Amino acid sequence: MQGKPQKKIKAAKKMRDLMTTYYLEAMSAGQNNKQIAWITSGGPVEPLVAMDIIPVYPENHGAMIGSSKMGEDLCIKAEDMGYSSDLCSYARADIACSVVKGGPIGGLPRPDMLICCNNICGTVLKWYEVQARFYKVPLFILDTPFCHTGYSPEAAVYVRSQIDEYIGFLEKVTKKKFDYDKMALAGKLSLEGQLLWQKVLNTTAHRPSPMSAFDAFFFLALIVTLRGTQIPVDFYRELIDEMEQRIRDGISIIPDEQYRLLWDNLPLWYQLKWLSSEFSEHNACLVADTYTSAWCGAIKYTDENNFLDSMAQAYTRIYLNIGVDQMADQVLEMIKFYNVDGFVMHSNRSCKPYSFGQMDIMKIVRERAEVPVLMIEADMVDPRNFSKSQVETRIDAFMEIVKQRNK
Amino acid sequence: MIYAGIDIGSITAKAAFIKGNKLLGTRVIPSGYNPLNAGIKVFKGLLKKTKVLKSDITAIVSTGYGRASVDFADKAMTEIICHGAGAFFMNPEIRGIIDVGGQDSKAILLDRKGHVDNFAMNDKCAAGTGRFFEVMANALGLKLNQLGDFSLKADKPSKISSICTVFAESEVISMIAGQEKRENIIAGIHESAAARISSLSSKIGIKEPVMMTGGVAKNKGFLKALENRLGFELIMGNLPQENGAIGAAVLASRL
Structure with missing residues (x-):
């Protein structure tokens, strides 16, 4: 379908400004008597917001390092320090960056505490322990059992009890009483932000798509870093308005969208531009992905009026902490909802929990959705695990198959 | 035309x-x-x-x-x-293709109309490709086209455990130093490559009849090893x- 000529997304500038302000505030936290907590990307951030602690995300920083193509040097530095090249490239980049103060923003502001939730992977446990020793700061670990099929009553009690421990930890470190009213507000805003983020992503169901997964990778940063505040709520409202206007005006993100694809796993941060043009040359648009939708995937478990209790379940049942069958079901739903012609999987050398079930998901999707599936092998930050000409050949061949099927 | x-x-x-x-x-x-x-x-x-x-x-x-x-x-x-x-x-009967070329190997699944339905390729590694055989032939002081005939005379194929071409080469060199029979070493090399190619094929659920293409198809010893591994005969183009x-x-x- 022919859209009108490409037009840049206006909200991108505002988004950059918001992120700059966020990082500047974090960098000057000390001068403003504010505390900093480093937290994993899937960690429950709302209690931090309620306590006026600034959350900082090493994983978001990792993405920035990757996008600025500084991942390789930092990964090598970590390897020089003795870390294995098989270790996650976010972890390697972050650990090295703490020592050399490198990267695009000269390293993250020093943490006052570390909050680690293992709902996204097991690597974070050791990674955060390393950082807790390096910075000599307290570490809180929230342990979310893996949900192979469902959420057992035992798991519910276990995780919920840790939320109280988490609050106790924050009270101890900040020497302040926990503010339950502020918590309720942060919870409401968090849920509202997630619902709006979902709505942003849903706009790409329109043909031609007003934005692509590459834009989602960029706009994602707000729901990750500022979840629980008013900022993403306001920003995503504006973004939705802009997307709806684009739809009304028939403006598509790629000039001539003919094929629609679904992406799985983290992006290749250091090759976003190349990857995006590689697909658009075939008139293919990556309209959706399993990664950015992970920040609105647990909405159904969240109770707006009882956020604190329900967040135990919501944070435990996120995309990376559920069984392969459930992951495949979500992928199949997305294939249908976004009406895609193919599924592209990134087997990510760094992210084991994300890449581990992919062969099974691939088989399930091929059988049940009957769309072609491509698997490319690379890494989110470390370009040494990526070979351009190999990936190019696979994408070209895959697109030849997609085109043949749609003839 | x-x-x-x-x-x-x-x-x-x-x-x-x-x-x-x-x-x-x-x-x-x-x-x-x-x-x-x-x-x-x-x-x-x-x-x-x-x-x-x-x-x-x-x-x-x-x-x-x-x-x-x-x-x-x-x-x-x-x-x-x-x-x-x-x-x-x-x-036109062909439903599967195993292609082993100079620097890549691939398995392809065709539908009844001859359209490609699925494929798998080796990734960032030369093991199980033509280059792999070239390196091995060189280490053994043979020409590439001699490997096939030599390996057919093997009585007990050696076990090559390294997947990496470079490591496999050093493994082969130490076997030469240990005076293992050249025929057996070559047969071992063929079996190691066959194992790799056969897993590419099962990844995409290859269906018979399967045609073998690419320059490496000329190596009879490798073909035999691959057929043993796959459990069916390959059709030679x-x-x-x-x-x-x-x-x-x-x-x-x-x-």
Whole structure:
């Protein structure tokens, strides 16, 4: 379908400004008597917001390092320090960056505490322990059992009890009483932000798509870093308005969208531009992905009026902490909802929990959705695990198959 | 109407001409350093060999690693699609293809119309490719085309445990130092590569009949090892090395 000529997304500038302000505030936290907590990307951030602690995300920083193509040097530095090249490239980049103060923003502001939730992977446990020793700061670990099929009553009690421990930890470190009213507000805003983020992503169901997964990778940063505040709520409202206007005006993100694809796993941060043009040359648009939708995937478990209790379940049942069958079901739903012609999987050398079930998901999707599936092998930050000409050949061949099927 | 396919691989450049359902001729030369020159040379050579005039060629499709360099082609297409089309042109019964070329190996699944349904390729590793055999032949002081016959005389294939070409080479060198029989070492090399290719094939759920293409198909010892591993016989194309170029010519006729 022919859209009108490409037009840049206006909200991108505002988004950059918001992120700059966020990082500047974090960098000057000390001068403003504010505390900093480093937290994993899937960690429950709302209690931090309620306590006026600034959350900082090493994983978001990792993405920035990757996008600025500084991942390789930092990964090598970590390897020089003795870390294995098989270790996650976010972890390697972050650990090295703490020592050399490198990267695009000269390293993250020093943490006052570390909050680690293992709902996204097991690597974070050791990674955060390393950082807790390096910075000599307290570490809180929230342990979310893996949900192979469902959420057992035992798991519910276990995780919920840790939320109280988490609050106790924050009270101890900040020497302040926990503010339950502020918590309720942060919870409401968090849920509202997630619902709006979902709505942003849903706009790409329109043909031609007003934005692509590459834009989602960029706009994602707000729901990750500022979840629980008013900022993403306001920003995503504006973004939705802009997307709806684009739809009304028939403006598509790629000039001539003919094929629609679904992406799985983290992006290749250091090759976003190349990857995006590689697909658009075939008139293919990556309209959706399993990664950015992970920040609105647990909405159904969240109770707006009882956020604190329900967040135990919501944070435990996120995309990376559920069984392969459930992951495949979500992928199949997305294939249908976004009406895609193919599924592209990134087997990510760094992210084991994300890449581990992919062969099974691939088989399930091929059988049940009957769309072609491509698997490319690379890494989110470390370009040494990526070979351009190999990936190019696979994408070209895959697109030849997609085109043949749609003839 | 005559159609041409040009396949610039990492080691050899191939050309093929077809007219209707008939294959007019093929040619293979070393790729050398410059892929465009290799393309021109193999194309001109085939014009001469088949006594076809350049003006008689209706369309050209290029493929292989050097496909983008062939600027006189009407379209560049990947070797995956070309191998599918080539095998189907030679034998429409074919449902699966195992192609082992100079620097990659792939397994391809075709539907009943000869369209590629799924594929898998080796990734960032030369194990189980033509280059792997070249390195091994070199380490054993043999020519590449001697490996097949040698390995058929093996009585007890050696066990090569390294997957990496470089590590496998050092393993082979230490076997030579340990005075293991050359025939057995070569058979071990073939079994190790066969195991790798066979797992590519099962990844995509390959279906019989399967045609073997690519230059490595000329190695009888490897074929035997692969057939043992797969548990079925492979169909040998008449022109395994030229299959990609033939497919490119077929696709040129559909442009």
